[in-house]
Amino acid sequence: MKIAQKTVKFLTIVVLALFTTVGYALESDTKYDSSNDGGRVNTKTEVEEYILHHLKDSHDFSLWSYTSVEGERKHVGFPLPVILWSSNGLVTFMSSEFHHNDDGHVIVEKNGLKFVKIHSKIHELDQEAATVSSDETHHATNAHKVLDFSITKSVVGILLIGFLLLFWFSRLAKQYKTKQVPTGFARVLEPLVLYVRDEIAKPNIGEKHYRRFTGYLLTVFFFIWVLNLVGLTPLGFNVTGQIAVTACLAIFTLVIYTFSGNKDYWMHMIWMPGVPVLFRPILAVIELIGALIIKPFSLLVRLFANISAGHIVIMSLIAIMFTLKESLGVVGATGLSLVLSFFILLIEILVAFLQAYIFTMLSALFIGMAVAEHSEAH
């Protein structure tokens, strides 16, 4: 009970901290919009653009935006630091300098270099160029991407959830020092830990080796699950829908099962016993591609695609409110959108768990295949 109260307190403090920052971060931005409705997202193309924009990582933490009476577009949120490795070395500034511009019109000059942000990617303008010129597919012709180590929204999400997980589970760990059975919120966490250990790690890796990998599997499971769930809140994180993050997780799994593979594993991969010698090189190529490329690729793409698809579906269903306003009326469109998005949200909560489960499960399965001891030739 005490722990739960403390967690609630902790969360309240986090939220309050967010909102106090929000108060200072209120800023008006007239440059963003030139159309006559003040930048409202109303039409189908605007909705599509908005959804695609949301799916990408963003350099500032914006909670919502609105249009004031004067027709100015206002954004509520706070800026995050931008850290770039450009052709001139390290460059840092706050993301507020872009004024929420996302199509390369606002140019930030730092260290004698000009930076623009196009579709959530920061580009460095070529020396002689003054403005961005782009071809018909909206690719900038006189600017190139820079290495972007910014504390983006996803990084904030990772940090936040990382600290939350550390906080929760070190609490649970500490409780075992004084008592046998945890109390409060830790009582919820314990069965989850047991679930991952007994249902995912043990059966897939095997009684003998599972201990070495349980820590990784547990971390990945809770990391993905909590981030999936946070992605469903109006905070608008889309961390597990970032291909870089899922790639990172998949490559961790790849590294672990590649380096913990025993002799049998490599033997079966490179020189498959029990198969005509002529076929062995072909099989080796197939096996190597499967283990080194297809397995991690399917892991990373599955998580990325599922979460992205979930976000797209939910946001599209919410957008019914605006796009079907004319044909169904305000009440009809709103009601339909609320009902549909509510049920899809329920499914997405299931998917959030399922994807974490599947990622952990398949990681455990691949690791288990790598450390399994074959007694019989097959």
Added chain:
Amino acid sequence: MVTYNLIGAGLIVIGAGIGLGQIGGKAMEGIARQPEAAGKIQTAMIIIAALLEGLAFGALFLGK
């Protein structure tokens, strides 16, 4: 160009849908036949479905 991509995506989805249907249906049959093995069948079903899903997504993204 875009249309071909969409046709390809549709074909992938049809294939994946048939596959998922097979997996789910057979798993249901298996569970109905042997309810005590439901847990094992479910786990295997989810793993196979996940592998199929990975394949389908891979194809979708390769085409895009």
Added chain:
Amino acid sequence: METLLNDFSPGLFAVSTILLLALIALMVKFAWKPILNSLEERETGISNALAAAENARKEMQNLNADNERLLKEARAEREAMMKDARHISDSMIAEAKEDAKEVTSALIEKAQASIQQEKQAALAELKKYVAELSIGIAETVIKKELSSKKDQLALVEEILKEVTLN
């Protein structure tokens, strides 16, 4: 593939790799290791306690069985002892009865013998007395024979009177 690569941000990849490595290391050190260790400890503790309880139950059962066996033995022994005692007492009584019978019969015999003897003695004395008496009578008869018949008879009569008076 193109959009996938376009969406991929190497910077975010690097940052998240570092953060995740740190998170995994910290979680393993501060959370998972102690949690898994204490969970395992608790599980072994529980299984040990269960085994101990089972052992205690078995021992208890053994003890109970022992007790019952001892009780049965004691009961059997007691019964045997009782039987023995009854037997002994019965035989003792029987013996005593026999002895008593013998003694009494011997006594009775003795008594009868002594009675017989006494009777014989008394008869002998009587005979002797009768003989003496008859001899005396004969003496006196012989003494008076010579005087008269009449006197003789009177004498006999007198003597006979005396005899009866005796």
